[in-house]
Amino acid sequence: MTTVRFDPAPAGLKGTLRVPPDKSISHRSAIFAAMAPEPVRVRNYLDAADTNSTLAAVEKVGALVERRGGGELVIRGTGLREPHPADGPIDVGNAGTLMRLLPGWLAAQPGQRWTFDGDSSIRRRPVDRIADPLRQMGATIEATNERFPPFTLHGAELRGIEYVMPVASAQVKSCVLIAGMNTAEPTTVVEPAPSRDHTERMLAAAGVPITRDGVRVTVGRVDELGLDHVDVPGDASSAAFWVAAAVLVPGSRIVLEDVNVNWTRTGFLRIVERMGGIVLGDLEPHGAFTPGEPVSELDVAHGPLRGTTVDAEEVPLAIDELPLVALLGCFAEGETVVRGAQELKVKESDRIATVVDGLGALGADIEATDDGFVVRGTGGLRGGRIGSHGDHRLAMLGAIAGLASREGVEVDGMEAAAVSYPGFTADLATLLAR
Numbered sequence: 001m002t003t004v005r006f007d008p009a010p011a012g013l014k015g016t017l018r019v020p021p022d023k024s025i026s027h028r029s030a031i032f033a034a035m036a037p038e039p040v041r042v043r044n045y046l047d048a049a050d051t052n053s054t055l056a057a058v059e060k061v062g063a064l065v066e067r068r069g070g071g072e073l074v075i076r077g078t079g080l081r082e083p084h085p086a087d088g089p090i091d092v093g094n095a096g097t098l099m100r101l102l103p104g105w106l107a108a109q110p111g112q113r114w115t116f117d118g119d120s121s122i123r124r125r126p127v128d129r130i131a132d133p134l135r136q137m138g139a140t141i142e143a144t145n146e147r148f149p150p151f152t153l154h155g156a157e158l159r160g161i162e163y164v165m166p167v168a169s170a171q172v173k174s175c176v177l178i179a180g181m182n183t184a185e186p187t188t189v190v191e192p193a194p195s196r197d198h199t200e201r202m203l204a205a206a207g208v209p210i211t212r213d214g215v216r217v218t219v220g221r222v223d224e225l226g227l228d229h230v231d232v233p234g235d236a237s238s239a240a241f242w243v244a245a246a247v248l249v250p251g252s253r254i255v256l257e258d259v260n261v262n263w264t265r266t267g268f269l270r271i272v273e274r275m276g277g278i279v280l281g282d283l284e285p286h287g288a289f290t291p292g293e294p295v296s297e298l299d300v301a302h303g304p305l306r307g308t309t310v311d312a313e314e315v316p317l318a319i320d321e322l323p324l325v326a327l328l329g330c331f332a333e334g335e336t337v338v339r340g341a342q343e344l345k346v347k348e349s350d351r352i353a354t355v356v357d358g359l360g361a362l363g364a365d366i367e368a369t370d371d372g373f374v375v376r377g378t379g380g381l382r383g384g385r386i387g388s389h390g391d392h393r394l395a396m397l398g399a400i401a402g403l404a405s406r407e408g409v410e411v412d413g414m415e416a417a418a419v420s421y422p423g424f425t426a427d428l429a430t431l432l433a434r
Contacts, residue, residue, distance in 0.1 A: 004414040004425065006402025008383075012251025012302065013403070013431040017242060021046040021071060022235040022260050023420050025198050025293065027054050027097045028174070029230040030065075032202055033075035034058035034083075035105055036225045042073040044232040049419045053093035057102060060086045061114075071232075080105075080181065080224055085112055089150065092118040094390075094419055099149065100130050100171035101199075104178030107139035109155035117150035121390050127151055130175045133163045137179055137187075160185030167343060168316040170196035170264075173217065180219040181208060191215040195316040196264045197289065202230070205291035212289055233260040233295045238421050240268050240321045241396050242431070246300040247277040248331055248404040254431060256298040263288055267317030269298075271310060271325055275332055278303045305332035307377055312340020319343060322372075323355045323397045329375030330364045331404065338372035354394055358386040362401055362409060383407030392419035399428065 026046040031054065033040035045051065055065050055073075062084030064076040078084065083106060092099040099116060106114050117123075128147040135141060137158040143151035160183035163176050173189050177199055180187025193215065200217060203210045207226035210219045239259045246252040261269075263284040272279055280299040288294075305328055310318070315338075318325070322341055329336025341352070356368040359375075363382030366375045383405035388395035395416040402409030417424045 001413050002415045003410055003412050004399070005408060005410045006399045007408040008405055009249050009403040009432055011432075012249050013242070013246055013254050014252065015431050016255040016257060017427055017431060018257045019234040019238045019242070019259060020048070020421055020423065021232040023048065023051060023237070024097060024170075024196060025202075025230070025232050025260070026051040027095070027101065028198055028202050029232060030054045030058050030075060031101055031105065032206060032225060032227055033230070034061065034063035034077040035080050036077040036206070036227045037079045038228065039074050039076045040227050041229040042075060042232065043229070044071045045073050046232065046235070046420075047071060048422055049093060050095040050097070053091065053095045054098045057090050057092065057098055060090055061106070080222070081109065083109060083112070086114050089115040089117045092116060092122055094119050094121055096122065096125055097171055099125070099127065101174050101178060103130055103134065103141075103153050104175035106153055107134045107137070107155055107179050108158050108182030110157050112155045113152060115150055115152045123149050125149070129167070129169060129172045133161065133172070133176045134179060136161050136163065137183065158183045160187040162188040162190065164190045165192060168193045168195045169343070170199070170316070174199035177203065177210070177217065177219045181222050183221055186218050186220050188216055188218040191217070193313045193316050194264060197262070198293070200289070201291055201293060202227070233293050234258045235420070236260045236262070236265040237320045239298065240324055241400055243269065243272060243277070243279060243298065243300050244324045244327060245400045245403055247272060247279075247302060247305065248328065248400070250302050252300070252302045254300050256300065258295045259298050261294050261296040264317055267314055268321035268324065271308060271314070271318060272328070275305045275308050275328060276303055277305060277328075307332045307334035307336040307375075309336075310338045315341045315343065320393060323351055323393055324400070326355050326359060326366060326373055326375055327397060327401055329377055330359060330366070330381050331379065332377040334377055336375040336377065339369070341372040342370070351391070351394070354389050354391065355397070358394065358398065359401070361386060362405065381405040383409050385410045385412065388413035388416040390416050392416045392421065396421065396424055399424070
């Protein structure tokens with residue numbers, strides 16, 4: 001375990017930065033390319049532990065991956081209905097997106113079976129949310145204790161269903177839509193609230209018949225995907241850490257280039273704006289739906305913050321950034337409340353417990369609730385020590401807390417950041433050096 005100290009940044013953060021490629025879109029580009037009948041060129045693919053697990057997984061089921069350097073890949077897939085049997089378990093590592101999306105494709109392969117496993121963190125993440133709809137469609141899943149990895153998937157001739165999701169989840173929605181491309185009847189997913197729509201946009205770009213009507217998304221059967229290239233934009237969730245840092249640390253002014261501003265990914269930016277943070281950029285209008293992913297430059301500066309309330313309908317659009325909302329709340333005037341975020345309990349760690357305990361140890365006035373947390377702003381954080389618990393986002397949260405604290409923060413397990421952002425500390429040094 002690596003412990004790294006992050007001292008206060010009295011001069012602020014300054015400069016221009018290009019954040020890593022989008023992790024969610026990188027995962028999807030590899031999986032959809034593996035289903036395509038012709039080679040797919042992927043530009044700006046994220047080179048990180050999670051997304052490399054996805055490349056290894058698609059290779060295990062028959063795709064050929066040519067790495068050309070500079071984030072460019074050429075993936076030669078097997079076709080929609082020709083994945084190869086795997087010679088052993090598919091290791092998803094720490095990648096929850098991979099664990100939930102790939103079974104949607106493989107479930108539609110009659111007579112074949114695959115076993116999925118991962119690291120100690122992934123073994124604590126439930127798979128019943130994909131198992132339930134896939135079973136309704138005709139597949140069989142045998143999970144550990146009926147809901148955890150490792151699990152074995154038996155493919156079948158699937159039937160189309162209308163699936164009403166109990167909890168908004170882009171990963172579960174994507175799994176069902178991918179499976180639905182292989183059913184004779186249309187498949188519809190009904191969300192309780194909108195979630196990330198990268199899957200829908202990529203399917204539309206590949207010529208798949210897909211429609212969205214409010215929270216209803218319907219996909220029809222196809223024989224092949226017409227995908228020839230994917231350009232991966234900058235990751236909005238990675239950019240969020242620098243947005244938080246620049247807003248919190250006095251004297252900061254940074255520019256983030258080519259960030260994905262898909263409206264289903266900019267919930268955090270809208271929360272920051274509501275709290276009084278200064279974030280300038282051309283964000284996509286709410287409800288837009290196009291085959292491509294919009295990008296924009298973000299101009300961020302320090303400013304005073306006020307508390308806010310994040311309700312359940314906002315949570316899916318800011319799920320990965322809610323720990324940063326807790327951090328902002330420590331410095332804001334008044335209370336910051338997050339509700340309807342029970343999904344945080346089944347991320348890489350129980351992010352409600354770990355965020356509350358971690359920030360509390362740094363001097364925050366914060367308490368957990370059944371579905372979120374309440375932060376009473378005290379004007380800042382003392383500092384101290386925080387553990388990542390193997391969670392990449394908690395590692396980076398601790399680093400940003402250190403920059404804004406009075407005494408600095410030591411982060412235990414900082415190596416976890418490499419899951420999504422291998423160059424995090426190097427990029428931080430760039431922003432501190434200018």
